[in-house]
Amino acid sequence: xxxxxxxxxxxxxxxxxxxxxxxxxxxxxxxxxxxxxxxxxxxxxxxxxxxxxxxxxxxxxxxxxxxxxxxxxxxxxxxxxxxxxxxxxxxxxxxxxxxxxxxxxxxxxxxxxxxxxxxxxxxxxxxxxxxxxxxxxxxxxxxxxxxxxxxxxxxxxxxxxxxxxxxxxxxxxxxxxxxxxxxxxxxxxxxxxxxxxxxxxxxxxxxxxxxxxxxxxxxxxxxxxxxxxxxxxxxxxxxxxxxxxxxxxxxxxxxxxxxxxxxxxxxxxxxxxxxxxxxxxxxxxxxxxxxxxxxxxxxxxxxxxxxxxxxxxxxxxxxxxxx
Amino acid sequence: xxxxxxxxxxxxxxxxxxxxxxxxxxxxxxxxxxxxxxxxxxxxxxxxxxxxxxxxxxxxxxxxxxxxxxxxxxxxxxxxxxxxxxxxxxxxxxxxxxxxxxxxxxxxxxxxxxxxxxxxxxxxxxxxxxxxxxxxxxxxxxxxxxxxxxxxxxxxxxxxxxxxxxxxxxxxxxxxxxxxxxxxxxxxxxxxxxxxxxxxxxxxxxxxxxxxxxxxxxxxxxxxxxxxxxxxxxxxxxxxxxxxxxxxxxxxxxxxxxxxxxxx
Numbered sequence: 001x002x003x004x005x006x007x008x009x010x011x012x013x014x015x016x017x018x019x020x021x022x023x024x025x026x027x028x029x030x031x032x033x034x035x036x037x038x039x040x041x042x043x044x045x046x047x048x049x050x051x052x053x054x055x056x057x058x059x060x061x062x063x064x065x066x067x068x069x070x071x072x073x074x075x076x077x078x079x080x081x082x083x084x085x086x087x088x089x090x091x092x093x094x095x096x097x098x099x100x101x102x103x104x105x106x107x108x109x110x111x112x113x114x115x116x117x118x119x120x121x122x123x124x125x126x127x128x129x130x131x132x133x134x135x136x137x138x139x140x141x142x143x144x145x146x147x148x149x150x151x152x153x154x155x156x157x158x159x160x161x162x163x164x165x166x167x168x169x170x171x172x173x174x175x176x177x178x179x180x181x182x183x184x185x186x187x188x189x190x191x192x193x194x195x196x197x198x199x200x201x202x203x204x205x206x207x208x209x210x211x212x213x214x215x216x217x218x219x220x221x222x223x224x225x226x227x228x229x230x231x232x233x234x235x236x237x238x239x240x241x242x243x244x245x246x247x248x249x250x251x252x253x254x255x256x257x258x259x260x261x262x263x264x265x266x267x268x269x270x271x272x273x274x275x276x277x278x279x280x281x282x283x284x285x286x287x288x289x290x291x292x293x294x295x296x297x298x299x300x301x302x303x304x305x306x307x308x309x310x311x312x313x314x315x316x317x318x319x320x321x322x323x
Numbered sequence: 324x325x326x327x328x329x330x331x332x333x334x335x336x337x338x339x340x341x342x343x344x345x346x347x348x349x350x351x352x353x354x355x356x357x358x359x360x361x362x363x364x365x366x367x368x369x370x371x372x373x374x375x376x377x378x379x380x381x382x383x384x385x386x387x388x389x390x391x392x393x394x395x396x397x398x399x400x401x402x403x404x405x406x407x408x409x410x411x412x413x414x415x416x417x418x419x420x421x422x423x424x425x426x427x428x429x430x431x432x433x434x435x436x437x438x439x440x441x442x443x444x445x446x447x448x449x450x451x452x453x454x455x456x457x458x459x460x461x462x463x464x465x466x467x468x469x470x471x472x473x474x475x476x477x478x479x480x481x482x483x484x485x486x487x488x489x490x491x492x493x494x495x496x497x498x499x500x501x502x503x504x505x506x507x508x509x510x511x512x513x514x515x516x517x518x519x520x521x522x523x524x525x526x527x528x529x530x531x532x533x534x535x536x537x538x539x540x541x542x543x544x545x546x547x548x549x550x551x552x553x554x555x556x557x558x559x560x561x562x563x564x565x566x567x568x569x570x571x572x573x574x575x576x577x578x579x580x581x582x583x584x585x586x587x
Contacts, residue, residue, distance in 0.1 A: 197576050244585075
C-alpha cells in the first residue's frame with residue numbers, strides 16, 4: 001500500500017527582504033540578495049516553498065583581528081591590514097555571499113575610530129566588492145549610535161543591512177534606516193517576547209520598515225546554550241508560518257562572533273590534550289554551530305573560517321536540491 | 324479566535340442608506356475601521372429592506388474590496404445573492420450560512436466547491452434550533468458529512484452552534500459550550516466553530532460585558548471565530564488576552580496592539 005505523506009499546511013509566510021541595491025536601484029552593488037519568503041519549515045520542500053537559499057556573510061573588521069587564533073588569522077594575513085582587500089578576498093576566493101563589516105575599531109578601548117574613519121572604511125569596502133554589505137558596530141551602544149548615522153548617510157542608496165537595534169536602544173539605527181532606506185537588524189537577548197516587541201517598536205516608528213527587518217535572536221556557540229537559540233528560532237518560525245506577522249522576519253546569526261572567543265576554539269592542544277588539535281577543533285566548532293542554526297531556519301549566517309564557510313555552503317547546496 | 328467584523332449590515336441605518344444611494348463611503352469607512360481593529364474577515368449583509376439583494380450584494384463586495392484585502396463573509400439567506408457576491412470576490416470568501424437542510428446544503432456546498440469558499444453551517448434543521456448539545460452535534464455531523472461528500476475541505480467548514488440571548492434562552496448557554504467542545508471530535512481535520520457573538524446579549528443591559536465574557540468562555544471551549552463588533556475595544560482586548568492565555572499568539576508587551584495590527 002502506498003504511504004501517504006502527511007503534510008502540514010501553514011497559512012502564512014516569512015516576509016521577503018532584499019539586501020543591497022544595484023545601479024538601477026540607486027546603489028552600486030553587482031547584485032542584490034533576497035532572503036526569507038518561506039511558507040514551510042526549513043528545507044521541507046514537500047510542504048511548501050523555501051524560495052531563497054540561506055546565505056553566508058563573512059566578517060571583515062576595520063582593525064587587525066589580533067585575538068583570532070593563528071589557524072584562522074593565517075587565511076587573512078596578507079589582507080587584514082586593509083578591510084577592502086580583506087573583503088575582496090572573502091568574496092573572490094572564499095565565496096562570501098555578502099560581507100559583514102564589523103567596526104570593532106570604533107570601540108573606545110580599541111582604536112576609538114571616529115565616524116569619519118568608519119565612513120572612509122565603508123567607502124573603500126563598497127568600492128572593492130559588489131556584494132551587499134552588513135554593518136555591525138563595536139558593541140558599545142553610545143559609540144555605535146554616534147557612528148551609525150554618518151554610516152547610514154554615506155551608504156545611502158546601497159540598501160545596507162544596519163545593526164544593531166535593541167529594545168532599549170533602537171531609535172538611532174531605526175532613524176538611520178528610515179532616512180536612508182536601509183534594512184535593520186533587530187536584536188533580542190534569546191527572548192521571543194522581546195524579539196516580537198522590538199519589531200513592534202520599530203514598526204511604530206515606521207510601518208514600511210516592517211519589511212526591512214532582519215531579526216537577530218542572538219545565538220550561542222555549541223556547548224554554550226545553542227539549544228535555547230535553536231528553540232527560539234523554531235518558535236519564531238512556527239509563529240511566522242501560523243500567521244504572526246510580527247515574528248515573520250528572516251533571521252541572522254552571528255556565528256563567528258560567538259564561536260571564536262570560546263576556549264574550545266583557541267586553547268592549544270598542549271593545554272588540553274584530550275580536546276585534540278586546536279585547528280581541527282575550532283573548524284568543527286564554527287561549522288557545527290553554523291549547521292545547527294542553518295537547520296533552525298536562519299537565513300543569514302555570519303562566519304569567518306573559509307573552510308567552515310565552504311562546508312556550510314556545500315551543505316546549503318544539498319539542502320536546496322529539489323526546492 | 325478570529326473576529327468577523329459585523330458592522331457592514333443593512334440592519335444598520337447608515338449601511339441601508341449607503342446601499343440605497345449607492346454611496347460607498349460608509350461601507351468603506353466601516354471596512355477600514357474594522358480592519359484596523361484586527362478583524363480577520365468582514366461580514367457583508369445587505370439587510371432586510373433591499374429590493375434587489377443580488378445586485379446589492381455584488382455592489383457591497385465590490386466597494387469593500389476597493390479598500391480592504393480582508394476575506395469577505397457573505398451573509399444572506401438569499402443564495403442567489405451569495406453566488407453573485409462570490410463571482411466578484413477577488414479572494415476566497417466565506418458563505419454565511421447554511422442550515423442542516425438537505426436541499427440547502429446541496430446548493431451551498433456545490434457553490435463552496437466551485438468558488439473555493441468556506442462555509443458557516445448552522446446546527447439547526449427545518450424544525451428549528453435544538454435545545455441540547457447532543458442534538459446540535461448530530462446536526463453538525465450532518466453538515467460535516469455533506470461538506471465532505473461535496474469535496475469541500477473539512478477545515479473550511481465553520482459550525483455555528485447557534486447562540487440565543489442569555490435573558491430568554493439562559494439554559495442554552497452551557498449547551499453551546501458543550502457543542503463547541505464536541506464538534507472538534509467529529510472529524511480529522513475537525514471542522515472549525517463560529518458564533519454570532521452579539522446574539523448572546525440581545526435585549527439585555529450592559530451588552531458589551533456579556534459579549535466579552537461569553538467570548539472568552541467560548542474561546543476556552545475551542546471557538547475559532549466570532550461574528551462580532553470589531554470596534555468594541557474591550558472585546559478586542561479580551562480576545563487578544565485570551566489568544567495569549569491559550570498560547571495561540573506569542574506574548575509580547577504590546578499584545579493588544581499586535582492583535583489589531585495582525586494584518587500589516
